């Protein structure tokens with residue numbers, strides 16, 4: 001399997017501080033990675049590098065076989081689907097759900113023409129249906145609940161048929177039902193052999209969808225552990241990562257983590 005992402009000695013330095021510190025990490029085609037780490041560890045910064053929106057200060061980055069700095073990012077970006085709060089903030093609130101997803105096909109966030117190709121509209125409807133959004137096609141993005149917004153963003157990210165899908169905290173702000181609904185949908189996507197390679201940033205092991213295969217644990221910009229989920233997601237690793245005693249349990253294909261009581 002070829003790598004869809006390869007970082008070699010990548011650092012991102014701002015104000016003399018390394019937000020990402022000499023990270024070497026690769027994601028092979030078909031893998032589904034979770035990135036977990038404390039607030040401020042550098043998770044979003046790493047995703048911004050992986051999506052070609054942020055160039056590293058040092059080190060080399062290959063995305064879908066193309067070297068960052070030697071490729072036209074405007075050709076590369078449609079091949080990488082991104083869903084996260086930074087993008088959501090740029091989506092016009094007055095645009096309908098269907099338009100919000102459709103504009104992705106044209107590489108823009110806002111519609112600039114009334115007519116879209118029928119085939120694009122069918123694709124947008126199909127992705128929205130898969131994410132349970134068929135009943136909201138004509139609602140404006142700004143009036144959606146947080147969960148509906150997240151599902152619209154994921155449908156949007158799928159619209160260009162990406163080879164790599166990056167999800168930044170897709171379950172943040174969702175209630176229990178919304179989280180479980182999203183985890184199930186992401187689990188179905190993760191198990192689909194035709195779905196793109198995936199990288200998802202999350203704060204909670206409870207949000208790891210079934211079918212995800214690998215885990216990157218980061219702390220203060222550096223890699224603490226990386227590899228197959230079953231090997232890396234241990235109580236010892238998680239305790240080290242978050243700096244307090246934590247117990248990880250697996251129930252079927254889902255995980256929970258809790259802190260040990262104070263004595």
Ligand SMILES: Nc1ncnc2c1ncn2[C@@H]1O[C@H](COP(=O)(O)OP(=O)(O)OP(=O)(O)O)[C@@H](O)[C@H]1O
Nearest residue numbers: 014015019037038039040041042043044045046203
């Ligand atoms: N442009 C910047 N200049 C200086 N510091 C920055 C800049 N962007 C991010 N940071 C800092 O870099 C660190 C890593 O930020 P990042 O958003 O990648 O962390 P994160 O792991 O995604 O955090 P969280 O879990 O809180 O979302 C943080 O301390 C943040 O304040």
